Amino acid sequence: MMRRRTTLLTSCTALALTFAATACGGGPVSAGGGDKPLSGQTVDVAGVWSGSEQKNFQKVLDAFTEKTGAKTQFTSTGDNVSTVVGSKIEGGNAPDVVMVPQVGVLQQFAKKGWLKPLSKTTQQSVDAGYASVWKNYGSVDGTLYGLYFKAAHKSTVWYSPAALDQAGVKPPTTYDAMLKAGHTVSDSGLAAFSVAGQDGWTLTDWFENIYLSEAGPEKYDALAAHKIKWTDPTVVDALTTLGKLFKDKQLIAGGQKGALNTDFPGSVEKVFGPKAEAGMVYEGDFVAGVAKDQFGRKIGQDADFFPFPAVGGGKAPVVSGGDAAVVLKDGKNQKAGMALLEYLATPEASAVWAKAGGFLSPNKKLALTSYGDDVTRETAKSLVAAGDSVRFDMSDQAPAAFGGTKGAGEWKLLQDFLRDPSDPKGTAAKLENAAAKAYQD
Numbered sequence: 001m002m003r004r005r006t007t008l009l010t011s012c013t014a015l016a017l018t019f020a021a022t023a024c025g026g027g028p029v030s031a032g033g034g035d036k037p038l039s040g041q042t043v044d045v046a047g048v049w050s051g052s053e054q055k056n057f058q059k060v061l062d063a064f065t066e067k068t069g070a071k072t073q074f075t076s077t078g079d080n081v082s083t084v085v086g087s088k089i090e091g092g093n094a095p096d097v098v099m100v101p102q103v104g105v106l107q108q109f110a111k112k113g114w115l116k117p118l119s120k121t122t123q124q125s126v127d128a129g130y131a132s133v134w135k136n137y138g139s140v141d142g143t144l145y146g147l148y149f150k151a152a153h154k155s156t157v158w159y160s161p162a163a164l165d166q167a168g169v170k171p172p173t174t175y176d177a178m179l180k181a182g183h184t185v186s187d188s189g190l191a192a193f194s195v196a197g198q199d200g201w202t203l204t205d206w207f208e209n210i211y212l213s214e215a216g217p218e219k220y221d222a223l224a225a226h227k228i229k230w231t232d233p234t235v236v237d238a239l240t241t242l243g244k245l246f247k248d249k250q251l252i253a254g255g256q257k258g259a260l261n262t263d264f265p266g267s268v269e270k271v272f273g274p275k276a277e278a279g280m281v282y283e284g285d286f287v288a289g290v291a292k293d294q295f296g297r298k299i300g301q302d303a304d305f306f307p308f309p310a311v312g313g314g315k316a317p318v319v320s321g322g323d324a325a326v327v328l329k330d331g332k333n334q335k336a337g338m339a340l341l342e343y344l345a346t347p348e349a350s351a352v353w354a355k356a357g358g359f360l361s362p363n364k365k366l367a368l369t370s371y372g373d374d375v376t377r378e379t380a381k382s383l384v385a386a387g388d389s390v391r392f393d394m395s396d397q398a399p400a401a402f403g404g405t406k407g408a409g410e411w412k413l414l415q416d417f418l419r420d421p422s423d424p425k426g427t428a429a430k431l432e433n434a435a436a437k438a439y440q441d
Contacts, residue, residue: 289358
């Protein structure tokens with residue numbers, strides 16, 4: 001959610017913009033026995049997760065409680081984690097730990113002096129278990145502030161095997177073949193794609209996969225750092241390619257209007273829910289968690305994926321994302337917060353969520369047998385095997401004002417482009433104007 005990139009289902013009713021004791025997770029987790037090292041202490045944790053993601057992360061927090069005796073309290077921030085957490089820090093009510101879904105936000109927090117460097121114990125775990133790319137994304141000016149606990153493999157297109165079988169199509173290996181297969185699916189009675197246009201972050205993911213494949217990794221890195229402008233011809237080309245899908249009402253469930261009224265969980269429901277409206281939905285590996293937990297689909301049987309296909313003669317893209325745990329200097333219990341990160345850095349902690357599903361770890365020390373199905377095991381294996389060649393989600397690397405804010409920046413402009421994809425050059429110019437301001441600030 002994750003941009004927010006991997007937010008699942010609706011947040012708690014209150015959305016809990018205060019870090020009160022009655023936050024989304026319910027009451028504090030009961031502590032273990034008095035002989036535990038952190039008995040009597042409480043760790044306040046904030047993150048974008050809701051729905052099944054929050055439920056599964058709570059299992060990890062419960063395991064931490066069992067191990068240490070520390071109580072935990074989780075609050076869901078919704079997508080605007082930067083705004084919500086920033087206001088709490090400035091208001092003197094900071095959480096101890098934040099699960100940050102964007103590299104840009106982590107850098108912003110570090111430069112404001114809000115973060116504590118991670119302990120030597122955590123650093124040693126990262127050095128031993130992670131490819132260096134994950135350490136780099138968690139560091140600012142050579143200091144490690146963020147531990148990437150949950151990763152996302154964002155180059156996966158999920159489909160209903162029954163829907164593709166009915167249409168007589170096989171998983172495609174090129175973007176043009178995917179659109180052609182989509183028309184065949186549509187001719188068989190279902191829309192080809194369910195698109196979550198109500199959540200702008202999903203549209204950035206579409207763009208990034210197309211751009212990485214079409215323009216290549218060097219251009220991708222340059223655009224991510226704003227070393228080239230969004231008016232670059234490669235951006236216009238990628239928007240034009242994306243527009244082929246957006247403007248084709250036969251391919252999108254409900255057309256453009258329907259897509260703009262569909263959030264991420266709803267897009268998964270349109271493929272794997274009780275009444276199918278589409279055969280395919282593009283998003284990260286976390287689609288599996290929703291299909292399994294919310295709709296009872298068996299991964300690998302009722303729900304499967306194919307890699308995001310190569311575009312325009314380029315290589316198939318591998319885009320990732322992730323949630324980094326950070327410790328805030330203004331938190332009331334930094335010691336217990338740092339202990340939580342030391343725990344999250346272990347394979348033991350990752351195995352708790354891996355067993356529950358809807359989770360990938362970049363920690364290569366986590367046994368693949370920890371995952372509950374073959375499809376997830378293969379996805380995790382490919383992510384870890386990609387090592388330093390993985391490209392991190394581009395919008396997550398941007399300042400939050402451009403790449404991570406609902407109703408603003410790239411999220412809004414790509415929603416506008418979905419509504420009317422007739423002017424890729426004009427959209428590129430608007431993206432550059434928004435990016436220039438955000439990177440300058």
